[in-house]
Amino acid sequence: MIRFDNVTYVYPTGVKALNGISVEIGRGELVALMGENGAGKTTFIKHLNGLLKPTTGSVYVNGKDTRTLSVAQLSRIVGIMFQNTDDMFFLPTVEEEVAFSLRNLGFSEEVVQRRVDWALKFMELEKYRKRSPFLLSGGEKKRLALAIILAWNPQVIAMDEPTVGQDNAQKEKLKEMIKQLNLQGRSVIISTHDVEFVAELRPRVILMSRGRIVADGRAEAILTDGELLSSCSILMPQVAATVSRLADLGFNTKVISVEDAIRSIVDGLRRLEHTRGA
Amino acid sequence: MSILEGLKFYAGDTAIHKLDPRVKLLVSTIMLIIVVMYAEVWMLTILITVQAVMAYIAKIVRRWLKTIRGSMPLAALVFGLNAIFFISTDTHATLQETLYYSATLAYRLVLFLSSFSIFFLTTTPEEIGLTLTSWRVPYPYTFAFISAIRFTPIIAQELKDIMDAQRARGVELDRGGPLERAKKLIPILVPLLANALRRAYELAEAMEVKCFGAAKKRTSLRELKMSAKDYVVLLMSLLLFGLAVYYKLLPILFQG
Structure with a gap:
């Protein structure tokens, strides 16, 4: 489904954010990307839909090199929820926000309406459909961001720090949503520092440090290795x-x-x- | 975007960084006045060479070049608009003269931006604040100015993040005609403005918590003091400026 083949990425400032990353993520996998600040998690995520293209090496999505596809084409397959959801919103109502992406991706008006209804219902946002996105709470904004992505039914959903600023109840809700999405056969990739959140999801964990993958395996194996975690500034x-x-x-x-x-x-x-x- | 990078301070321990900010500002202003006075390519080339030497001494050549690269679209716009204006109006100028004049205007714009880029790249926002305060600019205005400078790189980063967020929703920013592209700016500008307003509100609250404006007279931990090196640079700059003015006025004086 997704393959990183010896990927290195150097920002224009000269910072090497990814350094020889090779990894495969299969269909329907639940993956947690973990690591200290600056480990390269966000850079990794931005490679999934071609927002960033590798400096060397290649990223393949469904067997196609991301260099050969546009961000819009890749976004049909990989939906990314960014850490700051406020960066997405600009329309007067919640339902218009969901419809906007669908129209960009070329869905017919009938499909747009059907998918908006479905996504808002699935994310329990129906009662807010006429409200301004800016007036939603932090947790509701995250759910709206997820609704926007789910509306076009991508095969892969990547979330950058989804638990930041969320209270316990919101995290619980988010956790259930992630499990449900994964059960539906979607690959879900979450980048997070929140070790307790990851422990409850029991995903495959890819541990990153300074642009490299230092460990890759089941959560039970990685999250119980105190020495390994502490080398990446993560607590057990x-x-x-x-x-x-x-x-x-x-x-x-x-x-x-x-x-x-x-x-x-x-x-x-x-x-x-x-x-x-x- | 890279033009905004030219407003970001980069720490260094060079002779240019150590110069008194008032002297650096004066040098940049002198360059600006010369750019306004002279349309001759030879003088503009001398100025850009001086700037390149300054950037080399300050070890900011790459970032200075980034500002120049960033100013190119604006320079191209100035060139294009001028050329169209002169060609479409009856100015009796040949095509060659029109193109030459438009090119020098664009060149002057690049010089204007690059000269101030050296000042901003080598001067901390605090030093800029001290400079304005030493000129008796009221502190609230100084604070507003240095906040604007300090937040410029943050807003530039935010702009990048918003563009990424919208591109991930299928917005193809580099496709379509001019009108379509202009319409695509709405999903970028609305979140940017909303975020900027939110930040301004938070900053105002933070300033109030820190008792901003409680005392009428402010003291400063650091005061600006000119050294011998600063005076040398100041005198040399004034001398060269005097020469530039004299050389420009010479033909007028002789005519008189």
């Missing part, structure tokens, strides 16, 4: 940090959720009891 999830202290007792420490932690502790205690009994 609280659950993993707590359970890691029980490693000496032989407990399973590769856990990142509360349920797994309970299971690990119960199993560990049972084993200890059994050993003592024996």
Whole structure:
């Protein structure tokens, strides 16, 4: 679906933001891009729809080199939700904002109306359809940004720091939306620092540092490796940090959720009891 | 976009950076006056050479060239409009003269922008503020001016981000005729204006929290003081300016 082939990107200022990135993201995968500030996460995301083209190497989307397609053509396949959603809004109502992108991408007026209704319903924004986007709360703005993208039904959805400025309830809602989108068969890529959010989603984690991929694997493996995370200025999830202290007792420490932690502790205690009994 | 980069200060430890900001501003102003006075290519070339030397000493050649590159579309517009105006009106000038005159006008515009670019690239917003304050400009105006300079690169970055956000929604900014392209500016300018207003409001609140305007007389941690080097540069600039004025006035004096 998406393939980075030895991609290097150097900004006009001379900063090398990506340095020899090679990675593949398959259809229907849920991926979290993690890393410290300046690791290259946003630059990576901007390569997905051709906003940035590699300085060397190539990025392929559905087998096609991004250099050969326009941003508009690639956006049909990859929808990107940027960190600052305010950069998107300029129309007087929520429904017009959703319709605008569809018209840009050449959908017929009948399809536009149908998709606007569907996207607003899916993102629970129906009651705000006549409201100004600028008057929505932070969480509602994120949902509107997602509605705008979902309306044209891209195969890949990339979100840059979706949890920034969101309260717990909004994060929960966002988490459920991401799971639902992924269940529908879409590839979802989120770039984030929010380790607790990632731990709950249990995605594949691509860990970046200084423009390179330093680790790529399941969340359970990467988010429990304290040394690796700290080298990228990321803290372990609280659950993993707590359970890691029980490693000496032989407990399973590769856990990142509360349920797994309970299971690990119960199993560990049972084993200890059994050993003592024996 | 790159023209705005020319307003951004880049730290350095060069002789140009260390010059008193008042002297640097005076040098830039002198260059501006000479650009206004002279339309002759030889003088404009001398000026751009002086600027290139200054940029080299200040180690900002690449950024200075970026300003020049950024001013090219504007220069091309000035050239085109002038050429069209002169050709369409009965000025008795030959095509060659018209093109030459239009080219020098564009050249002068580039020089004007590049001379002030050196000043902004090597002078901190604080130094600009101190310069204006030393000229008894009321501090609220000084603050407004240095805030505008300080926020220029931020707004330039924001403009880039907004363009990216709109392109990701299928807006093809570089397609269509002039009217269509002008229409495509609306999705860019509305968020930019909304963000700028929001930032202005936040800045005003932050200033109030920091008791802006509470004391009538402000003190400053750093005061500007001219050194011997500053006086040398000042005298040399005034001397060269005097020569430029004299040379320009010479034919008029002789005629008289």
